[in-house]
Amino acid sequence: MSESQxxxxxxxxxxxxxxxxxxxxxxxAPTGVEGxxxxxxxxxxxxxxxxxxxxxxxxxxxxxxxxxxEGLQRGERVLYVTLSETGEELRAAAESHxxxxxxxxxxxxxxxEESLQPEAQYxxxxxxxxxxxDTTRTILADAEAVAPRRVVFDSLSEMRLLASSALRYRxxxxxxxxxxTRRGCTALMIDDRSGGDDDRQLxxxxxxxxxxxxxxxxxGAERRRVSIVKxxxxxxxxxxxxxxxxxxxxxxxxxxxxxxxxHQSSREQxxxxxxxxxxxxxxxxxxxxxxxxxxxxxxxxxxxxLQFASAAAARGERACLFLFDESPTTLLMRARGLNIPAxxxxxxxxxxxxxxxxxxxxPGEFASAVLAEARQPGTSIVVIDSLNGYLNAMxxxxxxxxxxxxxxxxxxxxxxxxxxxxxxxxxxxxxxDSPVDASYLADSIVQLRYFEIAGEVxxxxxxxxxxxxxxxxxxxxxxxxxxxxxxxxxREYQGVLTxxxxxxxxxxxGRG
Numbered sequence: 041m042s043e044s045q046x047x048x049x050x051x052x053x054x055x056x057x058x059x060x061x062x063x064x065x066x067x068x069a070p071t072g073v074e075g076x077x078x079x080x081x082x083x084x085x086x087x088x089x090x091x092x093x094x095x096x097x098x099x100x101x102x103x104x105x106x107x108x109x110e111g112l113q114r115g116e117r118v119l120y121v122t123l124s125e126t127g128e129e130l131r132a133a134a135e136s137h138x139x140x141x142x143x144x145x146x147x148x149x150x151x152x153e154e155s156l157q158p159e160a161q162y163x164x165x166x167x168x169x170x171x172x173x174d175t176t177r178t179i180l181a182d183a184e185a186v187a188p189r190r191v192v193f194d195s196l197s198e199m200r201l202l203a204s205s206a207l208r209y210r211x212x213x214x215x216x217x218x219x220x221t222r223r224g225c226t227a228l229m230i231d232d233r234s235g236g237d238d239d240r241q242l243x244x245x246x247x248x249x250x251x252x253x254x255x256x257x258x259x260g261a262e263r264r265r266v267s268i269v270k271x272x273x274x275x276x277x278x279x280x281x282x283x284x285x286x287x288x289x290x291x292x293x294x295x296x297x298x299x300x301x302x303h304q305s306s307r308e309q310x311x312x313x314x315x316x317x318x319x320x321x322x323x324x325x326x327x328x329x330x331x332x333x334x335x336x337x338x339x340x341x342x343x344x345x346l347q348f349a350s351a352a353a354a355r356g357e358r359a360c361l362f363l364f365d366e367s368p369t370t371l372l373m374r375a376r377g378l379n380i381p382a383x384x385x386x387x388x389x390x391x392x393x394x395x396x397x398x399x400x401x402x403p404g405e406f407a408s409a410v411l412a413e414a415r416q417p418g419t420s421i422v423v424i425d426s427l428n429g430y431l432n433a434m435x436x437x438x439x440x441x442x443x444x445x446x447x448x449x450x451x452x453x454x455x456x457x458x459x460x461x462x463x464x465x466x467x468x469x470x471x472x473d474s475p476v477d478a479s480y481l482a483d484s485i486v487q488l489r490y491f492e493i494a495g496e497v498x499x500x501x502x503x504x505x506x507x508x509x510x511x512x513x514x515x516x517x518x519x520x521x522x523x524x525x526x527x528x529x530x531r532e533y534q535g536v537l538t539x540x541x542x543x544x545x546x547x548x549x550g551r552g
Contacts, residue, residue: 364429
């Protein structure tokens, strides 16, 4: 700090001795797009010019219509100026979402058929000089007549072509910006990026830039994401945010920031409903923690998670199961065969079962769906079954493990006990291979393993990690004969985790 700057607030007071007034918060113009206002910190700053960028098909027109419809709901006058799409095309787009454009002043500035006739061609002046002047004059006249609080200009690519030079184009956009800003009108200008991916002339003028992108993976539906490239004098959530276009408009799923989910929650232990399993876990699983249940296919991972969900429902709590690899019908059949009372809780909503199709679901949408259910009153347990389905079904998505870490942290801060099912490769003997290593993310790890005794294949269960407190160090046999059952510790065998144990002598004093 330089010596010329005041060191105390009172030193900055005006000569009359009265303290300086606190700066007024700028007026915001909410966009009406679910999730976008959250990213923008409440909305766009009213009375400023914004740029909405994206290649054709990325959702620009849909967001622009939602922006104007939100203004109508707030009693504002709105104007849509189109140089690229006809009014009929815009109405068809609106009707596909169940909207009406009634109340929106729509101005089409598209060349008519007469402009193609030879007698309509210019000979003395270059066509761009006449057409750009006429276009600008019409826009300003409409704005004067309507006096809108919101205006959409679709699209700048047409003006760029009419201007024919970068200097002329910049001057025209600057003139429009000053015109609308002086009248307190929030202007949203659409650009299809035909001028290049980095149109610095335009980006330097805009108060904010919203960039829409559309990605095409090798398999599954296209992915869409949005980022805020610029938003002057405003705090916003950076990074990429997944979004979808569905009937009803654009819905954006803001990127997870676990620090925003901080809540006071207890470390209450949640019982599985099986005394021996609780003993193995040191009393159960704790709220706010994550537990990885790992093992080969068929060892009982999903059954244990279902047992925890059933126990939560029996206590009057709520559990949520997100299934990637199993259908709800198969889950119910397994529950009946093991006498796990899950059918009635599923029917009355105490256990939510949602099957996930990862080919149609982006990571951001999945995380948003999980957190939405976790925030419902009474929810204590969330099951993700399985991690392999979540991570491997979206191989082209980067940083999924990092996003999973944010999701688990957010659930933990909401006081949710999260159960993660992880499938390992291998059956009997040798080391089990896990294609998804999430062990460092989990607070606890329950390991399930096949082992052989006298020509019979059995299952073993043990807890090999627990950050929240002590747990039993033994290995117990797990049986699923008409129900989930745990045996006594397998003290008479060693090498169970190798899959081929050997029997050892145990004296009555408990020493091997």
